[in-house]
Amino acid sequence: MLLDERVGERYHSDWSSAIGCAPSAVLRPKSTQQLSEVMALCHEHHQPVVIQGGLTGLAGGATPVLGEIAISLERMTGIEDIEPTGMTMVAHAGTPLQVLQDAALEHNLFLPLDLGARGSCHIGGNVATNAGGTEVIRYGMTRSLVLGLEAVLADGTVVNAMNRLIKNNSGYDLKQLFIGSEGTLGVITRVVLKLQPKPLSYHTALCGFSDYDSVVEALNRLKSSLGSGLTGFELMWDNYYHRVLETASDLASPLQQSHRFYVLLEFRDSQASAGSERFESALFELLEDEKMDDAVIAQSHQEAANFWRIRDGVAELLQCLGPLSNQDISLPISKIGEFADVLQARLKRDYDNMEVLLFGHLGDNNIHALAYTGRQCDVEPINSQIMHMIGEFGGAITAEHGVGVLKKKYLPLSRSASEIDLMKTLKSAMDPRNILNPGRVI
Numbered sequence: 001m002l003l004d005e006r007v008g009e010r011y012h013s014d015w016s017s018a019i020g021c022a023p024s025a026v027l028r029p030k031s032t033q034q035l036s037e038v039m040a041l042c043h044e045h046h047q048p049v050v051i052q053g054g055l056t057g058l059a060g061g062a063t064p065v066l067g068e069i070a071i072s073l074e075r076m077t078g079i080e081d082i083e084p085t086g087m088t089m090v091a092h093a094g095t096p097l098q099v100l101q102d103a104a105l106e107h108n109l110f111l112p113l114d115l116g117a118r119g120s121c122h123i124g125g126n127v128a129t130n131a132g133g134t135e136v137i138r139y140g141m142t143r144s145l146v147l148g149l150e151a152v153l154a155d156g157t158v159v160n161a162m163n164r165l166i167k168n169n170s171g172y173d174l175k176q177l178f179i180g181s182e183g184t185l186g187v188i189t190r191v192v193l194k195l196q197p198k199p200l201s202y203h204t205a206l207c208g209f210s211d212y213d214s215v216v217e218a219l220n221r222l223k224s225s226l227g228s229g230l231t232g233f234e235l236m237w238d239n240y241y242h243r244v245l246e247t248a249s250d251l252a253s254p255l256q257q258s259h260r261f262y263v264l265l266e267f268r269d270s271q272a273s274a275g276s277e278r279f280e281s282a283l284f285e286l287l288e289d290e291k292m293d294d295a296v297i298a299q300s301h302q303e304a305a306n307f308w309r310i311r312d313g314v315a316e317l318l319q320c321l322g323p324l325s326n327q328d329i330s331l332p333i334s335k336i337g338e339f340a341d342v343l344q345a346r347l348k349r350d351y352d353n354m355e356v357l358l359f360g361h362l363g364d365n366n367i368h369a370l371a372y373t374g375r376q377c378d379v380e381p382i383n384s385q386i387m388h389m390i391g392e393f394g395g396a397i398t399a400e401h402g403v404g405v406l407k408k409k410y411l412p413l414s415r416s417a418s419e420i421d422l423m424k425t426l427k428s429a430m431d432p433r434n435i436l437n438p439g440r441v442i
């Protein structure tokens with residue numbers, strides 16, 4: 001247990017803009033049994049707790065509120081087993097995502113979950129937030145990778161739902177209660193993950209486009225020509241792309257000319273040799289039909305990694321842009337281009353020096369918007385304006401980062417009253433004393 005000055009600043013907040021504070025104490029259990037005992041005591045004494053994973057969350061769910069004890073999963077790490085025949089992995093919740101990715105590759109297997117925070121976020125946090133990332137277009141969100149899990153309830157009860165079977169319709173699928181519930185219904189302690197065969201060839205390209213409609217047409221055509229091998233379609237508006245290149249002085253644009261839109265494409269194939277021909281001919285067709293303006297294919301792993309560094313440059317931007325509204329938005333693909341134009345026009349009209357950087361996982365209907373003025377300002381009115389615009393366009397106020405505390409008041413813009421009522425019923429049934437991540441989500 002860490003108390004007083006031993007509670008380091010890293011436990012005061014997550015990566016979001018939620019205002020943090022020192023928790024009353026930090027408890028770092030080493031086992032499910034210890035965590036269960038801690039929760040039973042907190043339940044008995046009506047002590048509120050906040051659950052902390054890798055603290056990379058962007059919705060403020062892991063940021064302590066005054067009087068809360070933080071429960072960190074950082075000592076519950078490690079891989080219990082990797083089973084190559086069934087292609088499953090069992091891991092403790094506090095294991096960093098990247099450790100799991102590397103371990104799968106060592107067994108010639110592949111964990112299809114990846115995001116910029118891979119080195120710091122925990123698999124428990126990924127499951128609790130139902131994280132998305134760059135593989136969703138092919139493999140779905142974290143939910144679709146989880147076969148089973150173990151969780152500790154608010155009163156200390158341990159729920160063992162460590163299913164390893166693909167098919168199991170024996171009663172309610174209880175793991176779904178915990179996936180994406182952002183630590184409000186239970187503390188995830190172990191997970192069973194479904195792995196995939198390791199692809200034998202990887203192909204990465206960076207492409208330039210002059211208009212949004214051509215980007216969408218290219219997406220649809222590549223889905224047909226590359227089928228399930230299309231594992232990444234990451235769109236960047238020009239100002240995001242150039243801002244990242246300005247920030248990372250060791251990166252240069254791989255394309256000779258400037259474009260209105262940039263797309264990072266990833267294609268994976270189960271055949272080592274035929275893949276590159278298939279990828280090149282799909283790109284060539286788009287260039288020939290003038291749907292795409294330019295494309296460059298990475299010639300080495302290093303080059304591909306540099307392309308991805310441009311896409312992942314958001315991590316550095318978050319640290320240097322000053323106060324900003326950081327939104328992840330889900331909208332029908334057909335509306336994203338218009339939404340982006342209207343969003344930029346309205347915010348620039350209402351705020352001096354406003355800059356809106358846009359990028360995202362277009363194949364999953366999901367874009368991220370960073371809106372900032374470059375000086376100290378209250379971002380809440382900007383958040384509110386964006387949230388209401390999402391409601392106006394019929395989208396979801398969060399595609400993957402979750403609700404946490406930052407989006408709680410906007411939940412009715414994306415969920416019906418009956419859905420929110422049922423969420424409250426579940427919460428009060430599973431945590432009747434409201435001690436587990438109170439005030440988050442609902």
Ligand SMILES: Cc1cc2nc3c(=O)[nH]c(=O)nc-3n(C[C@H](O)[C@H](O)[C@H](O)COP(=O)(O)OP(=O)(O)OC[C@H]3O[C@@H](n4cnc5c(N)ncnc54)[C@H](O)[C@@H]3O)c2cc1C
Nearest residue numbers: 053054055056057061116122124125126128132133183188
């Ligand atoms: C640079 C960067 C890039 C990112 N890219 C993406 C992206 O592409 N896609 C995406 O979806 N997200 C992204 N994120 C957001 C973040 O990384 C994810 O939400 C991640 O899943 C959070 O994991 P964590 O371990 O850091 O959780 P934390 O931040 O510690 O916690 C997040 C929430 O989950 C709860 N929680 C944590 N662990 C547990 C547990 N074991 N049991 C129950 N509840 C728990 C917390 O209480 C909190 O409510 C990004 C963040 C950064 C900083």
